[in-house]
Amino acid sequence: MLRYIVRRLVWAVPVLVGISLISFLMIHMAPGGPISVGTDLNPKATAETRARLEAYYGLDRPLYVQYGRWISRMARLDFGDSFSPDGRPVAEKIRERIPITLTINVLSMGLIFLVAIPIGIYSAVYKGSLFDRISTVFVFTGFSIPTFWLALLLMILFGVKLGWLPISGIGSLEYHSLSLTGKIADRARHLLLPVLLAGFTGLAGMSRYMRSNMLEVIRQDYIASARAKGLPERTVVFRHAMRNALLPVITILGLSVPDLLGGSVIFETIFAIPGMGQLFYQGVMSRDYPLIMGILTIGAFLTLIGNLLADVGYALADPRIRQG
Amino acid sequence: MSGSRDIGRDFARRLLRNRLAAAGGLVVVFFFLVAAFPALFTSQNPDRIDVANILRPPSAAHPLGTDDLGRDVLARVVYGARVSMKVGFVAVGIATAIGLVLGLLAGFHGGRVDAVLMRFVDIMLCFPTFFLILAAIAFLSPSIVIIMAVIGLTGWMGVARLVRAETLSLKERDFVAAARAQGAGDARIIFRHILPNALAPILVAATLGVAGAILTESALSFLGIGVQPPTPSWGNILTVGKNYIEFAWWLSLFPGLAILFTVLGYNLLGEGIRDAVDPRLKGR
Numbered sequence: 001m002l003r004y005i006v007r008r009l010v011w012a013v014p015v016l017v018g019i020s021l022i023s024f025l026m027i028h029m030a031p032g033g034p035i036s037v038g039t040d041l042n043p044k045a046t047a048e049t050r051a052r053l054e055a056y057y058g059l060d061r062p063l064y065v066q067y068g069r070w071i072s073r074m075a076r077l078d079f080g081d082s083f084s085p086d087g088r089p090v091a092e093k094i095r096e097r098i099p100i101t102l103t104i105n106v107l108s109m110g111l112i113f114l115v116a117i118p119i120g121i122y123s124a125v126y127k128g129s130l131f132d133r134i135s136t137v138f139v140f141t142g143f144s145i146p147t148f149w150l151a152l153l154l155m156i157l158f159g160v161k162l163g164w165l166p167i168s169g170i171g172s173l174e175y176h177s178l179s180l181t182g183k184i185a186d187r188a189r190h191l192l193l194p195v196l197l198a199g200f201t202g203l204a205g206m207s208r209y210m211r212s213n214m215l216e217v218i219r220q221d222y223i224a225s226a227r228a229k230g231l232p233e234r235t236v237v238f239r240h241a242m243r244n245a246l247l248p249v250i251t252i253l254g255l256s257v258p259d260l261l262g263g264s265v266i267f268e269t270i271f272a273i274p275g276m277g278q279l280f281y282q283g284v285m286s287r288d289y290p291l292i293m294g295i296l297t298i299g300a301f302l303t304l305i306g307n308l309l310a311d312v313g314y315a316l317a318d319p320r321i322r323q324g
Numbered sequence: 325m326s327g328s329r330d331i332g333r334d335f336a337r338r339l340l341r342n343r344l345a346a347a348g349g350l351v352v353v354f355f356f357l358v359a360a361f362p363a364l365f366t367s368q369n370p371d372r373i374d375v376a377n378i379l380r381p382p383s384a385a386h387p388l389g390t391d392d393l394g395r396d397v398l399a400r401v402v403y404g405a406r407v408s409m410k411v412g413f414v415a416v417g418i419a420t421a422i423g424l425v426l427g428l429l430a431g432f433h434g435g436r437v438d439a440v441l442m443r444f445v446d447i448m449l450c451f452p453t454f455f456l457i458l459a460a461i462a463f464l465s466p467s468i469v470i471i472m473a474v475i476g477l478t479g480w481m482g483v484a485r486l487v488r489a490e491t492l493s494l495k496e497r498d499f500v501a502a503a504r505a506q507g508a509g510d511a512r513i514i515f516r517h518i519l520p521n522a523l524a525p526i527l528v529a530a531t532l533g534v535a536g537a538i539l540t541e542s543a544l545s546f547l548g549i550g551v552q553p554p555t556p557s558w559g560n561i562l563t564v565g566k567n568y569i570e571f572a573w574w575l576s577l578f579p580g581l582a583i584l585f586t587v588l589g590y591n592l593l594g595e596g597i598r599d600a601v602d603p604r605l606k607g608r
Contacts, residue, residue: 011446018447026459140344140595144588146539148546149580152566160570262454266543270566280455284462284549292459300450307450 001315004322008311012304019300023293024070028063079294084286090294094276098298100170101268101275104191105260108199109253112206117249120210124218124245125237135207142204147263151197151270158193166190168272194267201263202256209252213245220244247318254310258303338600345596351589355582358402359409368399370556379572389574391564397574400556401582407557408586411472411541412534418476420530423483428514430484431491442488445481453478457540458549466549475537483529490522524601531594535587542583558583 061069073079079090123132159167166172170190171183178186217223218241226240227233264277272278276295283291315322340346358365368386374394382389388397430441460474494500500517508516544550545559546566553560558579565575 014443015447015450018443019450022447022451026463140588140591141584144535144539144584144591146542146546146580146583146587148543149562149576149583152562152569152576152580156569156573156576258450258452258455262452265454265458266547269547280458281547284458287462289462292462296451296455296459299452299455303450303452 001322004315005312008308012308015304019297019304020071020074021067023074023297023300024067026296027293074297079297080290082283082291083288084291090290093279093291094294094298097274097276097279100273101261101264101277104195104198104267104273104275105257105264107191107195108202108260109256111195111199112202112256113249113253116203116206117210117246119207121214121237121242121245123207123211124214127215135211139204139208142201145200147197147200148266148270150200151193151267154193154197155270165193167193170273194271194273198260198263198267202259205256206249206252210245210249213248214241217241217245247314250313250317251310254306254308254313257306258299261299261302335600339596342596342599344592345599348589348592348594348596351585352593355405355586355589356409359405362399362402362406366396366399366402368396370395370399370403371554372396379568379575381572382574388578389572391561391572391575392568397561397578400561401558401579404556404558404561404579405582405586407468407545407551407555408538408541408583411468411475411551412538412590414472415475415479415537415541416530416533418473419479419533420483420526422477422480424487424526426480427484427487428491428518431488432495432510432514432518434492438488441484445484448478448481451478454540454543457544461544461549466544466552468551468555471541471544471550475540479533479537483526483533486525486529487522490525491518494518494521524597528594528598528601531590531597535590535594538583538587538590 077091079094081087082090082093119135123129123135126132155167158165166189170187172178172186172190175183175186223236223241226236231240261277264275265281266277267273268275268278269281276298280292280295282288283295339349372395374390377386377390377394379392380386380390380394386396386398388401391397391400426441426445430438456478457474460478461470464470464474495513495518500513503513503517541550541557542559542562545557546562548560548563550559551557561579562576565572565577565579568575
């Protein structure tokens with residue numbers, strides 16, 4: 001087990017270097033280089049910013065020295081100062097915004113897991129049934145619907161027409177005067193739609209994936225022999241088939257991290273949620289260049305961590321992996 | 325070569341027998357016609373501003389209503405199809421071309437080339453694609469050409485992995501060994517023996533890829549960093565719809581339906597092709 005984990009960590013090292021190299025190259029391939037991108041395109045940049053940038057990137061040094069400095073800054077999560085009027089360190093801004101984004105993503109992952117797994121199992125066991133056909137339609141719609149449009153429709157329905165749910169922000173104006181339970185209820189009402197929508201596409205994908213895993217497992221010989229020795233169907237489905245069909249799902253949850261992070265840009269912008277996605281969107285709109293690079297790099301780190309966790313989780317669950 | 329024609333006919337029959345796939349194909353053909361011959365579907369000019377008829381609900385003169393500048397929404401949705409189709413096809417074309425070349429290189433050569441290329445794929449997959457696209461657009465200015473290029477350049481990794489896996493398994497087959505024994509060179513083996521056999525899964529990936537690219541373009545345009553007005557795109561009509569969400573539902577409903585149906589069409593068609601190519605996978 002330990003050897004497997006070490007091997008995955010060793011795999012992560014070149015990937016980490018690659019991430020830093022690509023983000024470094026992106027700065028230098030941008031038309032006019034980092035200074036021009038940072039200043040010409042940004043009307044708010046002053047001569048002072050220009051000087052600060054030049055010092056920050058050390059542009060008078062050879063390229064490999066510049067890259068070395070970039071790496072050592074990244075290792076310390078130092079992404080420089082934001083171009084926005086407050087000029088605060090990018091790392092600080094990201095740190096403030098990351099908890100809410102991660103909360104929403106973890107909640108929607110939980111939702112995906114809890115809803116998609118039963119749907120997938122049930123569709124596979126009763127393949128061709130009415131339930132299976134309805135869930136297939138749901139799956140294809142889930143894949144095909146633009147989630148920002150679904151967000152608009154749900155905002156019209158629950159926010160405007162019915163008035164049941166708030167349509168922006170993460171707390172009411174009177175949030176700070178509420179009791180603890182009131183606070184929790186208020187936060188939950190604000191997060192309900194974003195969590196639902198963030199998980200929607202993943203929900204469709206995961207239930208389809210679970211269904212096809214189940215179908216694959218049910219065909220195996222050991223399922224036939226479990227049935228042949230007279231085990232009740234419940235035991236066959238839940239103990240023999242489901243356990244094996246669940247294994248690859250762990251990997252898929254890990255792989256869904258980049259999609260969820262990318263999606264957070266859309267939801268946080270639509271619902272005015274002050275998370276990392278909204279911060280990134282604001283950065284793109286104002287060409288806040290250090291901020292963009294900072295979030296891009298952090299996003300890649302988080303994805304890498306998600307992948308590693310998924311690998312380790314898979315290995316814990318399936319002995320064949322850690323030996324193979 | 326009656327054998328290959330039979331296979332083709334068999335494939336077409338299986339595709340048509342799959343009702344969902346056939347429906348998907350019809351939808352795709354329909355939006356293709358809309359994009360190619362917009363004048364057949366609307367007589368209105370999508371850019372004609374009419375300040376006397378702002379935000380009018382659907383009527384005989386304007387079947388899908390008008391927008392905040394009095395422009396005909398049907399005309400804008402019809403001409404928006406051009407943008408979606410163009411972006412979908414060009415972006416997927418770029419992604420498929422890159423994925424094909426890198427996947428073939430990695431799978432065919434193996435060894436160090438393979439290790440380096442696949443590590444590069446791992447690295448690219450670590451960047452959330454939507455973040456990469458947004459970052460690239462922040463450097464360059466948003467335009468249709470940039471959008472197509474950026475979606476294509478960030479979407480080739482799946483194709484590369486797929487082509488590599490196909491190449492790895494195909495190059496070990498007996499017919500490749502036989503061709504080599506007859507003195508066929510690398511190029512001949514790749515183009516005559518490996519590529520034709522790997523075509524089906526690539527076609528499936530490309531069809532599903534068009535669906536994804538159309539969704540991405542519409543999201544970018546909706547966020548105001550994709551196709552820029554006054555050029556109509558389904559995404560940027562929805563941006564206007566969001567601003568008038570409380571009293572002009574038709575601005576939010578119709579462009580969204582257009583996206584949903586187009587993307588659904590490509591997804592069903594892609595799944596249908598997969599089933600028709602490999603009947604063992606049917607219904608999964």
